[in-house]
Amino acid sequence: MKITMAHGSGGRATSQLITGIFEKNFNNDILSRMEDSAVVAGSSRLAVTTDSFVVNPLFFPGGDIGKLSVCGTVNDLLMSGACPKYLTCGFILEEGADSEELEKIAASMAQTAREAGVTIVAGDTKVIEGSGGIYINTAGVGFVPEGVQISASLCEEGDAVLVSGNLGDHHAAILSARMEITNSIVSDCAPLGEMVRSMQEAGVRIKAMRDVTRGGLATVLHEFAAASDCCVELTQSCLPVSDQVKGFCGLLGLDPLYMGNEGKMTAVVAGEDAELALSCMQKSKYGEAAAIIGHISGKERGKVLLTTPLGGIRVITELIGEGLPRIC
Amino acid sequence: MKITMAHGSGGRATSQLITGIFEKNFNNDILSRMEDSAVVAGSSRLAVTTDSFVVNPLFFPGGDIGKLSVCGTVNDLLMSGACPKYLTCGFILEEGADSEELEKIAASMAQTAREAGVTIVAGDTKVIEGSGGIYINTAGVGFVPEGVQISASLCEEGDAVLVSGNLGDHHAAILSARMEITNSIVSDCAPLGEMVRSMQEAGVRIKAMRDVTRGGLATVLHEFAAASDCCVELTQSCLPVSDQVKGFCGLLGLDPLYMGNEGKMTAVVAGEDAELALSCMQKSKYGEAAAIIGHISGKERGKVLLTTPLGGIRVITELIGEGLPRIC
CATH class of the missing domain: 3.30.1330.10 (PurM-like, N-terminal domain)
Incomplete structure (x- = not known):
């Protein structure tokens, strides 16, 4: 009908x-x-x-x-x-x-x-x-339970930065569907309640959390750096990206750091809780590829820095130009 | 831009x-x-x-x-x-x-x-x-304050039925604008907080309330009759309709009982509180044309009956056919 x-x-x-x-x-x-x-x-x-x-x-x-x-x-x-x-x-x-x-x-x-x-x-x-x-x-x-305080403005030097899995899956899946490209990329669209509860119940001191959607991880981490007046330092080799999405991005000249997911989150947690947070994420249903990707420092406040595999430092800007509309 | x-x-x-x-x-x-x-x-x-x-x-x-x-x-x-x-x-x-x-x-x-x-x-x-x-x-x-229980299912025999003002204004205004008819009809679009607070503060025992929107008063009263398994008896001469809307409806063959408002409500209140409720409505910013329009009885359960000026009884059906889309 x-x-x-x-x-x-x-x-x-x-x-x-x-x-x-x-x-x-x-x-x-x-x-x-x-x-x-x-x-x-x-x-x-x-x-x-x-x-x-x-x-x-x-x-x-x-x-x-x-x-x-x-x-x-x-x-x-x-x-x-x-x-x-x-x-x-x-x-x-x-x-x-x-x-x-x-x-x-x-x-x-x-x-x-x-x-x-x-x-x-x-x-x-x-x-x-x-x-x-x-x-x-x-x-x-x-x-919101009593005592819980989570905000982009609460990141502190020494905190660890984690992401719960491979970047860019949803964005690449939508783009593939729209361009009628046949590949094995599947959207990561998923609810993250089990993962968050697991960290909360384990007592992980979570400072800030965001799901990685339109604008990608770069945009979220920029918001953290600006709101907390801190520097987010990332290690490129730690960023999880699937081989298929890596290939897809290489072909089209896209950067997974700016691509949207719909079932991934980034968390800033107390440095000493990084491994605990990682193990909670990895044990969760949608977190097997989770990784510790960097830390918070006072190096260049308000900025996101990426250490490349060759040891260079790349300043990660906000999304310049325009992303793909209607991905969510 | x-x-x-x-x-x-x-x-x-x-x-x-x-x-x-x-x-x-x-x-x-x-x-x-x-x-x-x-x-x-x-x-x-x-x-x-x-x-x-x-x-x-x-x-x-x-x-x-x-x-x-x-x-x-x-x-x-x-x-x-x-x-x-x-x-x-x-x-x-x-x-x-x-x-x-x-x-x-x-x-x-x-x-x-x-x-x-x-x-x-x-x-x-x-x-x-x-x-x-x-x-x-x-x-x-x-x-919702403690103790407040308001529901379409709480109407009882002897309760009074009120409406807070003229029927059909919003619907007639939109229809006029869409048909490019020039007249003085203005939408009644308004927030009703002051009116409701006034009745609550005066201690009116409110059983059921609904704003009169898509489907009109007839649709709302049908919901009351069905949910409370009661009969809603109305007196046609008590239904407030402005002269302009009356003329407009006559011209187009529309019935104000089925026309949408966006700043009017109907309330079912304890019978003894009818006059108090009316005075609260009439003193409120958007309620000067409020009226007591009928009462709840056990006459024909699940039905809405209208007594015409000549003493006849008309059964008010639900909206049959289709109203005007995109009025809200």
Whole structure:
């Protein structure tokens, strides 16, 4: 079935779409109450975030826009030290969107939400003119435990910098799909709750965390360097990149440091906790290629420096020019 | 300036857009931290909701998509008895969107948020192909005070039904703008916090509340009748409709009972509190035309009945067929 403007009218077609696709897949007591707002248990400190997803194509090796829309928002909550609890989702559908694709996307969201331990508590659907596009906004609410303080501004000299796995996978997968290049690159799109909990439970002193998305690792580390007025020193040989992505980047002249992932995080932790953090990451479901990639120093404040295999020092600038739009 | 795909790349153009338009207008400490999630004070019971806004045209008499996107979500929180606290906003911009229009919309959101007492704590911007459209998702978090229980399922025989003002204004304003009909009809788009607080502070026993939006009053009252397994009896002569909207509806064969508002609510309150609720509404900024329009009975459970001026009884069905899409 093709989506028509009638599905966005608020009338019977809208109800049928909601009942037939969203309620069926997201089925839970809170959502089924169908009130204007969901009333849910709270906590004294909340993390709140939002992200819209416009990825093209909707389905790609390793995921789809639905999985992405849950992972992206769940990971943003986790990076503030919060335990993700509730998601809202707003669908904007273009006329002509395929309801079977929409159902696959909803099922994928539901499955990812279950894995991530979050409940979809509120939703909304609108239809616009267009040519079959599907866009999703998710907003998330998480609980921040007492005492947890994680911020880009808390990095200190001596801290270690880790990344949870290979860089550039999602970006390279989307680009391959869009350029119709056949290869074995798969998006790393994944929720990182297990990994973060593992570090928290082991007592790792985490200073800052970010998921590595649009703009890549370089952009995140620049934010850390600026917010903490410190220097991030990286060792190039420690940066994990898969052979396939390395080859793909070589071919197209891309730098994995600027490429987006959707299931990778970077963490700055107390220097003495580096090995503990590494072992937590590596034992986690999506962290086997995790690595300690550098440390925080006072060398050149506000900058990110990379030591090359030949011993040279390269200043890593922010993303100059433009990345690839619609990768998330 | 026209929005280009580069504004959605996550690179420098995106930052400039965020800093130049959103940060400037939404300026607050929480948002300015620019972390992945906002960490804010919480409460033991939360209301959570989301809504996307795709109204066409973007600017209309009485409001614009920005004002609408704040009012819609704030009102949904209020209707659950919550005090609205935080909003997130996700912009999806089509290529070619006008940055000056976007700035006007952001300024309008900021002003409405101030009036409604909510803080915009997180945001996101994406760009898609298209022809200049602007779409906004807002999600909202509110605090629900202990003891407050408001739900469509709590209506009881003897309760009174009120509406806070004239029906159909927003719908008629959008339709007029779209059909390029010149008249004096203005959208009623407004946040209803003052009105709800006034009733709560006066001790009105509120059973159920809903803002009257897509689908109109008939749709909301049907939800009450179904959820509470009761009969909603209305008196046609008590339904407030402005002369202009009455004339407009007569001309086009529309029924104000099915038309959307964006600054009106209906409330079911204990019968003895009807006059108190009415006086609270009428004293509020957006409630001067409020009226007691009917009561809850056990007559025909699950139905909405309307007594006509001639004493006949009309069964008010749900919205059959389709309303006007893209009114919100």
